[in-house]
Amino acid sequence: MTTVNNDVCAGDADLSDFALRAEEWLQTAVPVEWRESRGALSGEESDAIRREWDLQLWRGGFAGIAFPKDFGGQGLGLAEDVIFHVLAAKAQAPDGFSRVGKTLVAPMVVRSGTDWQKERYLPPLLRGEELWCQGFSEPDAGSDLAGVRTRAVRDGDGYRITGRKTWTTFAQHADRIFVLAVTDPDAPRYKNLSMFLVDMRAPGVSINDIRQISGAIHFAETHFDGVFVAERDRVGNEGDGWKIAMELLGDERGGSEAAARYVEIRSDLDLLFRTCGDRPELANALQELDERTETLRWHLAKVIDLEGMGGEAFARAVSVLKVLWSELWQVVARVGFEAHVPADREHWRYQFFESKAVSIYSGTNEIQRNLISERVLGLPR
């Protein structure tokens, strides 16, 4: 059994202990067939492993790492969360399906949910037993999220939801979906929306798979045809939907995804150095990518250091994180593809296609730049 590189934790004993525990657990927990022959698994086999992984995380004590203890989390911090993501990516752990629930639903319910919602939804979510997906985007409302048209109409002690959501990641696996819908069509923009927690198996919910450019199927269109949702499943008050959605988008752009991505980028770049490190025409490009990749790692560390202090420095550092990693990965994938290494052909084809998504989801990089300039630099709208 190897031990964790001491540098991981910059001498912090608690963090070192945590990292050691996580690394040991990962070594036995990650399924061998996933680690060694992921490419040969069928879709069902691969889904089954990812599904099981969510349950394993809970049993191992690594579900909801930075989530408060009161609500069943581990009560640790961003630092531990990032460490775990790095070590998991390094150990080639599967990516479970519970990610949407843990990173988006859980913080939302803690912030804006009722006691009933906390009790009902948080435990199964953290245990990996109930999977969630996100019902925000619609055919006519992408970047302009406030333009959603899905309607929630009062009906007795609840609402009836009708409309069409799209690009719903993990819809195929999810038990529940959180939906941004119009409750008051006469109210002004941003005041007309509410947030609902909806059962994917309720009568009237149906999905159509959508195939992605890489060939994989990870998202779907989700239809709602008069789906009943009880009032107790509304998060916040009527009209609070936009505010809640905005807070949630902040969670989406955080550090743990960047950490996992760093590991992926580093490993892609190492592959390039191994296979093309001796090509003079690539020397400058690889050197610059190396600088950018290591700077990303340090940037993440900087974000963690600044988090405690808050303020302007933190806001600046965290605001550029997604643009930094997403655009870096796209360049690495492009250089990798264009290097035309026969042995790695399939890998780079897949990475190239997959990398195209990262500047689109969680707010496109153009929208990120709008946010940076308006919210961080304070430029006029």
Place this chain on the structure above:
Amino acid sequence: MNVLIDTKAGEIGELASEAISDIIERATAGTSITAYAEGESPLSWNALEEGGWDLVGILDDGEGAQLRDIVAIAQVWGTRLIPLPYLETVIAKRHSEIARSWDGPVSFALPTSTLGPGKQRYVPFGQFAGLRVVTALGGDSGQLIEIPEGRPAGLDLCARGLEVDVILTDFSETAARELAVVYAASSVGAARRMLELGVTFAKERQQFGRPIGSFQAVKHHLADALIAVEEADTAVIRASRTTEGVRQTTEFVVKRCIDAAELVLQVHGALGFTWEMGLHYYLRHMLTAQEIVGGLRNCP
């Protein structure tokens, strides 16, 4: 694969950079860099010396300011580029006993990437009265000499530099590495200041009946400038905390600072292209830093 590295400056760096920030903010309050870039310094050398700020980099048995701390100070210094040989003196006194024995400012003669492989060297603040040049940084040898004859260096005007035809200063590996990091750090400060000026300008300048900062093309230029400044800031912190590949990293830092500077110039329109507006003083500092970092790459 380590992720959690300590990126913060130590207590010395925090205290000193805040104090230096106060001093230079007070000295330059209400004035633009044009007021002093080629004119009289708004701050006297004595003010820095009396506070002991020229000695802030001194190491005593390994105790004292780390390079990360000096980076914090250099970043602050770079935001105003007051024409005093402050950073040079800090580094000289850090790496030379004989420099410490002299009360006044001390500089050195640097190789740069545009001077070529001959004997020409660049002395930052070589035109500064009362300056001494140290002949060795790092190690126990070296002396202090008066500034030799030379030609005024034209790029970084705030640095009052001189080009000379003798080698003059030898650098240890550590001193050369630290110098590259310090000039990269002051460039980050300069880039941050330019971004600040760009944002202020974009909020004030009106065209088509609205502030230009409300146009998305302008917003994205400034967002990209922030991305570059953030990346440069992180990379220079990294450079100060490692010993491998540092010169390559510092080249990356300065390049990202210049990226930001170019965007800010564009946002200013023709005004940014004028001498009077003074943005070029910051850019000149970065371009000189790029030459210095490039020159130090093959040093010693």
